[in-house]
Amino acid sequence: MFAWLAHVWSAFLALVGNANPVLLFLAVAFLPLLGFPASPLLIAIGIRLGTATGMVFVGAAYLINFSAGYWLARSWFRAPLGRWLERRGQSIPKVAAADETQFILLLRITPGTPLFMQTYALGFAQVNFIRYLILSMLIQMFYVFAFLSFGQSLNHNATWHIILTVALLIGLALAVNLLRRWLANRRSGVQKP
Numbered sequence: 001m002f003a004w005l006a007h008v009w010s011a012f013l014a015l016v017g018n019a020n021p022v023l024l025f026l027a028v029a030f031l032p033l034l035g036f037p038a039s040p041l042l043i044a045i046g047i048r049l050g051t052a053t054g055m056v057f058v059g060a061a062y063l064i065n066f067s068a069g070y071w072l073a074r075s076w077f078r079a080p081l082g083r084w085l086e087r088r089g090q091s092i093p094k095v096a097a098a099d100e101t102q103f104i105l106l107l108r109i110t111p112g113t114p115l116f117m118q119t120y121a122l123g124f125a126q127v128n129f130i131r132y133l134i135l136s137m138l139i140q141m142f143y144v145f146a147f148l149s150f151g152q153s154l155n156h157n158a159t160w161h162i163i164l165t166v167a168l169l170i171g172l173a174l175a176v177n178l179l180r181r182w183l184a185n186r187r188s189g190v191q192k193p
Contacts, residue, residue: 018047021057028061033069038115039147045149054148059141066119066136075121081124092124100127101135102183108139109180115140 006163031039045054058122082092095103104127107118 010069011038019044021049024048027056028058029064030068031117032065032115034073035114035116040081041142042147043151043154046148046153047155047167048151049148050155051148052143054151055141055145058144058148059137062137062140062144063133065125066133066140067113069116070123070132071131073120074126077120078124094125095125097128100131102186103127105131105139106180106183108181 024041027036028038028045030040031041042054044060049053049057059166084089103125104122107113107121110118119136122136137138
């Protein structure tokens, strides 16, 4: 049983290790816009390119992804969504300029929300593009680093590195949860007076 799993794992590492970097770049830039989860792609890039090179690689792909998703949601997808909501007696919410930073941060750090939903929601809300892009990149690159490190550690079969990377992912999740609570408390504190 374990020999079969080891063989499958070796075949997977060989496949990803020989993957064309251009195809990986295009996958990261465009597949998440279609709802494909980003984390397996990040792990694959960590296996193929390592953490340092992967950070630059994914950073460039995410610039394309975040820009395209934002403008698709803000222009092409906004009118059909608006009509759909209007038929149900609702409308697309508008975020006040003073609340944009908090809204972007809360949406980007909320665990479990798929990347494409975050991107489209921020485009629908028509937040400031530059603020959106800067905050999105800063926040997401922490996740990128963790998943690339995990992928690189899988490639090297270094048990201590895998354990350290899993601890990093857990620490990142805890830090995100604390930041999310702080932002939510700050937001409710601002609205009370």
